[in-house]
Amino acid sequence: MQHIHDLIGVGFGPSNIALAIALEEKRHGAKPVDALFIERQPSFAWHPHMLLDQAHMQISFLKDLATLRNPTSRFTFINYLHESGRLPDFINLKSFFPSRHEFNDYLGWAARQFEASCAYGQEVFEVLPEKQGGEVSLLRVRSRGDDGRVQERLARNLVVSVGGTPNIPEGFRALRGDGRVFHSNSYLKDIARHGQAQRVAVIGAGQSAAEIFMDLQGRPNAPQVDLIMRARSIRPADDSAFVNEVFNVEFTDYVYSRPQDERAALLDEVSQTNYAVADLDLIQQIFKVFYDQKVARGNRLRMLRQHDVRAVRAASDGVHLQLFDQDAGRESSVRYDAVVLATGYMREHHKDLLRPLAPYLGDFSVDRYYRLAATPDFHPGIFLQGACEDSHGISDTLLSVTSVRTGEIGNALLAAMPRMRSSARSESTLAQI
Ligand code: FAD
Numbered sequence: 275m276q277h278i279h280d281l282i283g284v285g286f287g288p289s290n291i292a293l294a295i296a297l298e299e300k301r302h303g304a305k306p307v308d309a310l311f312i313e314r315q316p317s318f319a320w321h322p323h324m325l326l327d328q329a330h331m332q333i334s335f336l337k338d339l340a341t342l343r344n345p346t347s348r349f350t351f352i353n354y355l356h357e358s359g360r361l362p363d364f365i366n367l368k369s370f371f372p373s374r375h376e377f378n379d380y381l382g383w384a385a386r387q388f389e390a391s392c393a394y395g396q397e398v399f400e401v402l403p404e405k406q407g408g409e410v411s412l413l414r415v416r417s418r419g420d421d422g423r424v425q426e427r428l429a430r431n432l433v434v435s436v437g438g439t440p441n442i443p444e445g446f447r448a449l450r451g452d453g454r455v456f457h458s459n460s461y462l463k464d465i466a467r468h469g470q471a472q473r474v475a476v477i478g479a480g481q482s483a484a485e486i487f488m489d490l491q492g493r494p495n496a497p498q499v500d501l502i503m504r505a506r507s508i509r510p511a512d513d514s515a516f517v518n519e520v521f522n523v524e525f526t527d528y529v530y531s532r533p534q535d536e537r538a539a540l541l542d543e544v545s546q547t548n549y550a551v552a553d554l555d556l557i558q559q560i561f562k563v564f565y566d567q568k569v570a571r572g573n574r575l576r577m578l579r580q581h582d583v584r585a586v587r588a589a590s591d592g593v594h595l596q597l598f599d600q601d602a603g604r605e606s607s608v609r610y611d612a613v614v615l616a617t618g619y620m621r622e623h624h625k626d627l628l629r630p631l632a633p634y635l636g637d638f639s640v641d642r643y644y645r646l647a648a649t650p651d652f653h654p655g656i657f658l659q660g661a662c663e664d665s666h667g668i669s670d671t672l673l674s675v676t677s678v679r680t681g682e683i684g685n686a687l688l689a690a691m692p693r694m695r696s697s698a699r700s701e702s703t704l705a706q707i
Pocket of ligand 1: 284285286312314321332396436437623660
């Protein structure tokens, strides 16, 4: 008989690492939940191609994998610093915002403690219903390894935490695979292949666009860089204290309790905390770069505001962008050696993975505990992390509530476990919860 996992987690980024921690801490010495996480990367890495040297966190280190749920956890950022021998030095830094390199190291430190529960180098591509007596009692999770080999595993519950997928504007989709046009998601990898690029376009006006612009302008080969945006200027992320309350844990309850149209209006109202905005510090650095260029009477760097990309054409001499200057009402064509799309992410990947289950899942809506609603003949629990912004608010795609959210999902899983274990065919022994 095939082994049945209590839980399979798809992806092993911060969300599912935090879940592994929550489950570990909630068992209070009892038998562990039989959880397996499946991660497509060969080893843990947090947005590895955006680990830029100057980049730092946009969130306090206290919003780590555990502190808000359990400040006494051994998985806190502070304990990581302690174990790494850097706690006093970090205190002397006087910053709440570690570098992204350091936070990646922290996350990797936590992930390594669950090495035995994670299958790396495997991409989940579909989840099938497993029926018993006409009802769906289990899930069959299919993944493909780096060597192309397909593996199938059974689970009573699934937590899908796959993050975002690059949003490629329509005009650029035909150029996928061109190599000279790439998303910020793969920036460091792809720009390394274009080390000698002399003309680079960065499209976008958010944090990633701003970081990439700063990285490119300081490169030794001094490329010409155009930062192209529809907006009139780069706007600062509002992280002032009262506004920041929307990232508080209690705000999730508030958002969830509102009717759908109010939730949408709320999201819109607070979007300037996260979308198409950049850190004020970074904006000032960019302004200084342009100011220094004015002093030197240079023109290597341009900020093309209120510019629309009207058409894209790939040719042997480069990628040609047809740009429309909304202000001047003028169109121009510019040739680039590389184009970076800092155009954000979409959060629909879970629907692809769960497509074979769609007849049971209706409109993919979740309850307060992030569990997908299902038809009465569908018994496995499927939980979503990072895809519930519409119902749970703007913090859902960020780290803000991750530790608390995984505590809530952990409770829901643990509460459902004994019933599921006795009703589903199983070869594993009952864990005490
Ligand atoms: P992810 O970190 O995206 O992890 C998802 C994981 O799932 C990945 O490891 C991926 O390889 C894996 N995966 C995807 N599909 C599959 C599949 N089919 N099969 C197997 N594995 C799969 N948020 C903040 O709060 N503060 C910040 O400072 C901050 N900085 C950021 C910087 C960058 C450059 C980016 C892109 C985002 C940043 N974010 C930040 C937002 C970010 O979403 C969260 O920090 C966090 O990464 C969310 O964790 P996650 O586990 O939900 O998703």
